[in-house]
Amino acid sequence: MLLDTNSAASIAEMAALIRTEDSSLDTMSLTPVGAFQNRTVTLHTLMREVTESLAEAFRRRPAQAFPMLYFACGKARVGSTALSNLFGMTGMPSYYQPLKAMLRDAMVGQPLTPWIIPQAADQPNLFSKETIGPYVIAESLFNPLKLLIDAGYPPHRLHLIALDREPASALASWLDKLISRASENTLLAHYIIAALSAARVSSYARQQGVPVTHYVYEVSKEPIASVRVLFDRLGLSASFAEDAVTSWQQPGQEHGSNARVIFPSEAAIYKVPNLHTSDSAYRFQPRATGAVTSAQLELLERCGVNDVYRASVAACIGDLGLNAAASSRLFGERAGVAA
Template identity: 60%
Template sequence: MAPPVTPHDRLQLLADRVRRQDPSLETLLLEPDGKYQTRRVTLDVLMREMTDCLAAGFAGRAATDFPMHYLAWGKCRVGSTALTNLFGVTGMPSYYQPLKMMLRHLFVGQQPAPWIIPRAADQPQIFSKETAGPYVVAESLFNPLRLLIEAGYPPHRLQLIMLDREPKSSLASSLDKLAGCVPDAMLLQNYVVAALNATRIESYARQQGVPVIHYVYEASKEAVRSVRTLFDRLGLAGRFSETAVTDWRNTGKLRSDSSRITFGDEPSIYDVAGLHGADTAYRYHPRDTETLSAYQRDMLERCGVNEVYRGSVEACIRDLGLDAATAARLFSHTVTHEPA
């Protein structure tokens, strides 16, 4: 009789499939956890249901009716909510993971409402962020860019911003903020899958001709300079102002009516106290990683998460045109292997 599959074995097997971009992931059977997901369903079925729902909201639009959409994607806890608020402060409609919120309704057998976006004549540019993870594996694997395109969003009206953050810091943040919500072993699995899924997301964008730019959270150590460059590279130099980065005032309460973020509807189970912070500006916040176990640190290296991050840093340096001295200041922590 074969020995039972351990959580460690399951993590490494799943990580390998994601690294290889194994097509069988599309038909991966997603078992319910009874809390955040109550349906036994495959990833491709969920994606089809989401596509149909989105298509209903896009129906009847000509390509010119779609605003230029700046879509930021990354694993959880990469500073994406603060970045969403930043784009909103510039005056651009800015949305908090609208597709994942729809997906969460489908997890529990509810029909989500279509996402109704403004017409380009009213709002020529919009921003949204989607994060991968953390509660169930489907959140780590779903591809929001593919959903938009297959539902009818014109690829030439999309720009993908790939987000990342130093792996130990973002994992430690997830484990801290979600303590008691999901077992640590499951948070680690979903985090690893989300981080590795970056390759699948970017590969799809390249196939569809969607421009890609990389922005790593550690660039916000020099926030004004980095954001100015990011906006310039996105063709949004006219929207940038230094005060949008440095002076948020009451808009810095990120989960509130005063923020510049549009929040959709999702099941109440996702209301987690303290998940979103408050600040008076867009800035870098270091994270203590001493709470991570030797095993957790080792799996980041063994599963290839650190390698993905190193690639993100190199791409960010290239895409933002950072000189060697600036790159050294921002990314001097470059990940190295930490043996168990």
């Protein structure tokens, strides 16, 4: 289908295709979008090209030589960069969306630079984050976990950290931070696509036997307790340190220099001023939602974005073993709905 980002009906039709995992999503023609995409191409072709490049780096490696990869994924603007910093502060190599960087190169016909991961003997544990969206349909639909598995990353060496954030807050962040790169209607449409696509990644992980831990941004209101439980759930209790949560490097200071976030090379169009908040610790950053219109909120409900979030909250409460009191503090009335 041809998505009309100015039409709520067209956006809802696309949302229905995503929720039912319609195969036409892989083969529909994706037309060029300014500097972000200069090819008319299908998602299937882009996924195949990235998979083949990854496979070149993976295929001669035995399963036991792959590090355990803690793979965080969600729609954009869900606190994933802060989580990358947190894992990096523990001393673990922490990668910043290497797969989306490859996809973006493929969208403009650039040669792909495969993600080269260390040997397990050198680095037994890795963290990587990928976000879905925001600028074009391809990056709002792609499944980065499928790229890894199809390229040969052993599923038993993966653990998905499924990220989410309260829908109005996340959308408000898109509209505030990304408006210099895309129109409001485009961002709204791609936000809905990305939110629903992120849920598909979790479903795919379960199909492939990959463990899933749901980690919803609102739990960072109580950062030390939440991160401690997350690390326990991941089997990383020995790597947890309160300093990694509370004491990050600030300009002009030397502490926290063990952060090991590894960034890909990306085109200048992706360097958005003030995209990420500079902070000295891992913490919750509230987002005002007054600019989100009632029509936009209604479309989130209509397209199933709120349903995805409610399911994420319920799964997060279960995965982290949150009791009723903690759930209420972190999620408010959403906790009651989720339960």
